[in-house]
Amino acid sequence: MKRLITLTVNGTPYEVAVEPRQSLLQLLREELHLTGTKEGCSEGECGACTVLLDGITVDSCLVFALEAQGREVVTIEGLAQGDQLHPVQKAFAEYGAVQCGFCTPGMIFAAKALLESNPHPTEAEIRQGISGNLCRCTGYVKIVEAIQAAARG
C-alpha cells in the first residue's frame, strides 16, 4: 500500500515511502525525524503543526503526505540561515515569547506569514493574524510584543 514520493524539506530532497493515511505531519516527525513541528489538536484548530508548503502556511496535520509529492516544505528546523536566526525567531527569544515552547514553531510561521503580507500590523491585526495558533500557556502578550518588535526591525 505504501507509495514512494519525492519532496524537498528545508532544501534537502527526500524520497520516502508513505501510506495514504499518513499526514504530512507524521511524515515530517516519524519518517524524517524533524520533531520541531508539533502535533497539538490534529484537527486544524491549534496551529502547532504549521509549516510552509510551497511557501504558504498550512496545518500539516490536515495534509496527506502524498499531497506533498514534488512540493517544497519548510519546517522550523529550516528557518534559520546557519547560525543566523530568522528575525521573528530572534524577536521571540529576545522578548521571552516562549513559555513551554510547544506552540512556538507554529506561532513563528504564523507571525512570519503575517509580517510578509502586512509589514506594519496593528495590535488587532497581529491578534487576528495569529488567531489560527493557540498558546496553552496563554502567553499571548509577549508573543504580540515580539511580533511588534520584529515588525520594527
Added chain:
Amino acid sequence: MKNFEYFDPTSVGEAVALLRQHAGSAKVLAGGTDLFLRMHRRALLPDVVVDLKRIAEFANLSYSAQDGLRIGATVTHGEVVDHAAVQQHYGALATAANWVGSLQTRHRGTVVGNLCNASPAADTAPALLAYGAIVTIAGPDGQREVPLEAFFQGPGRTALGPAEIVTALRLPPPSGQRGWGFARRTRTVIDIALVSSCVVVQANNGVCGEVRISLGAVGPTPLRAMRAEAVLQGQRPSAALLAETSRVAAEEAHPISDVRCSAEYRKDMVEVLTKRCAESALSMLQML
C-alpha cells in the same frame, strides 16, 4: 485513520472515470480541511480518494470584463481574498472569504469544496448567491451548469450526481456600479457563522436597480430573501424602506435553535444585519 487508495488524476475526464469506477466508495479531495478531519474522526471511510489538485485548469482564478469571474475547483479562500479583481468587483466575496477559518485553513480550504459540503453556514455562500454564481459541473454525461440556488438541496446535500464533480464557479460580470454589504455574527473569531447576511445593490440613476439579498445559517441551505429584494428594487432608498426590507428578510429566514444560539436570536439578527448591509451597499453608491 482507515487506509485508502489515493489517486491524483491530471485531467477532468480521468477524475470522472475514477469516480464512476469507484461509485459510492470514493471521495473527492480538494483542500482537505473538511475531508481529512472527517476521515480522521472516522465519520467518513472512503476506499478511494481522488485528489483534484493536479488538474491544472482547476487552479484557475481569472476575471475579464466580458466573462466575469471564474473560480476553479481547487482555488483556495486565500487566493480569492488576495485577488485584485475579486476585491474590486466582488468585494463582498473577498470579505466573506477572509472570514473562513484561520489563515492556515484559508491557504488550504477551497471555495468550491466548501460549497460542496453544503453547510447552511458556508461563509462565502451568501456573497456567491448575491453575485449570481453559476456552478459548472462535469460528469459521465458531459458538462452542465446549475445556478448556485439550485445546487444547494439541504444540509450536506447538493445537486451533484455520484460521479460528478464541480469544475468551477462562474460569476457574471458587473453591469454597472454596485454597492455591497456583508455581515456575520459568530461566537469567537474562528467559528462558523451563527447568522450572516449579504446585500448587493446595482445603482440605476438614483434608484435601486437589481437588488440581491442572501442569508446564511438561517435555513437548511444558504438562501435568497427574494421578497425583501423586491421591496427595495426599483425604489429610491429611505430609512423607512430599509427598515421594511430588513423586516421582510427576517420573515423569510426560517432558522433552527442549536448549541450556538436560538432561532429567535438568528431571526432578530437577520433584521439587524440585513439593514446594516443595505446601508453599507447604498452608502457605497452614495444613495443614502
